[in-house]
Amino acid sequence: MSGLKLERARVVSQEELYEDTHLMWLSCPAVARGAAPGRFLMIHCTDALDPLLPRPMSFHRFREAGGERQFAILYDVRGRGTAWLSGRKAGDALTMFGPLGRGFEVDAGSENILLVAGGLGVAAVVSLADEAVAAGRSVTLLQGARTAAKLCPPEHLPAEVEAISATDDGSEGHRGRVTELLAERMPWADQVFACGPNLMFESMAAVVREMRTRKPVQVLLEERMGCGTGVCYGCAVFTRKGVRLVCRDGPRMELREAFG
Ligand SMILES: Cc1cc2nc3c(=O)[nH]c(=O)nc-3n(C[C@H](O)[C@H](O)[C@H](O)COP(=O)(O)OP(=O)(O)OC[C@H]3O[C@@H](n4cnc5c(N)ncnc54)[C@H](O)[C@@H]3O)c2cc1C
Numbered sequence: 001m002s003g004l005k006l007e008r009a010r011v012v013s014q015e016e017l018y019e020d021t022h023l024m025w026l027s028c029p030a031v032a033r034g035a036a037p038g039r040f041l042m043i044h045c046t047d048a049l050d051p052l053l054p055r056p057m058s059f060h061r062f063r064e065a066g067g068e069r070q071f072a073i074l075y076d077v078r079g080r081g082t083a084w085l086s087g088r089k090a091g092d093a094l095t096m097f098g099p100l101g102r103g104f105e106v107d108a109g110s111e112n113i114l115l116v117a118g119g120l121g122v123a124a125v126v127s128l129a130d131e132a133v134a135a136g137r138s139v140t141l142l143q144g145a146r147t148a149a150k151l152c153p154p155e156h157l158p159a160e161v162e163a164i165s166a167t168d169d170g171s172e173g174h175r176g177r178v179t180e181l182l183a184e185r186m187p188w189a190d191q192v193f194a195c196g197p198n199l200m201f202e203s204m205a206a207v208v209r210e211m212r213t214r215k216p217v218q219v220l221l222e223e224r225m226g227c228g229t230g231v232c233y234g235c236a237v238f239t240r241k242g243v244r245l246v247c248r249d250g251p252r253m254e255l256r257e258a259f260g
């Protein structure tokens with residue numbers, strides 16, 4: 001199974017898409033096969049053995065190019081692994097494995113899709129927007145960031161998506177948290193999908209409780225990961241259904257189960 005087998009990937013391109021946020025297109029047919037919005041891959045961020053642990057990354061976008069399915073990752077430089085990644089150039093080789101985890105699930109009858117992204121959570125929802133738009137669904141993205149420069153610009157989102165922003169400093173869109181926009185949009189949506197920090201999910205859970213809605217809300221959890229494959233138990237979280245592993249049982253979970 002390709003999910004557990006180390007694969008060699010080729011960097012197709014690398015660029016800083018917006019402030020300190022990098023977009024890398026990759027060619028790796030074995031990982032691209034079965035990859036889907038909300039699933040993830042593990043990348044070894046070294047040519048040697050240090051850092052030893054691979055880093056999890058979401059599938060940001062997909063495209064057909066050169067007769068194959070390619071995928072992109074979107075990332076910020078946080079530490080040693082992502083700093084190394086940002087130094088790779090077109091033509092360089094990377095070692096990775098995937099696709100892993102359970103991704104977003106869109107119900108066949110869902111016409112109106114609401115996406116909520118906090119910070120770099122946008123990395124994991126754009127491929128879902130691409131697929132939903134291609135399937136004729138209406139998509140609204142609520143995107144929150146510290147400041148305007150950290151919002152994914154509209155030209156890097158599918159043109160059909162209604163993009164609504166919130167910034168902590170008020171430099172663009174609503175001043176305040178992105179979750180403050182949720183209650184107004186929630187009644188329109190058939191399904192809600194979100195990726196961001198746990199604090200954002202807690203605020204979303206509070207909104208859902210207050211609205212007394214049973215609407216399905218899928219969230220992608222982020223935890224530090226060792227193996228990505230259910231072996232090390234490093235990504236265990238407590239949910240209403242007991243202990244779950246984010247890498248194996250998630251990263252997609254129902255908001256009420258994880259934050260209810
Ligand atoms: C399923 C999943 C999907 C992810 N998708 C993306 C993505 O698409 N783009 C992206 O930029 N990042 C993503 N992350 C987070 C990413 O894995 C971390 O940013 C990365 O591991 C940092 O590695 P580093 O060596 O640069 O930093 P480190 O030296 O390991 O750490 C530096 C900083 O990053 C933080 N960090 C480390 N690991 C994580 C983590 N797993 N989650 C949150 N913060 C972390 C630490 O708190 C620390 O402050 C994802 C994480 C998971 C679990």
Ligand code: FES
Pocket residue numbers: 224225226227228229230231232233234235236245246247248
């Ligand atoms: S990362 Fe090892 S069990 Fe999830």
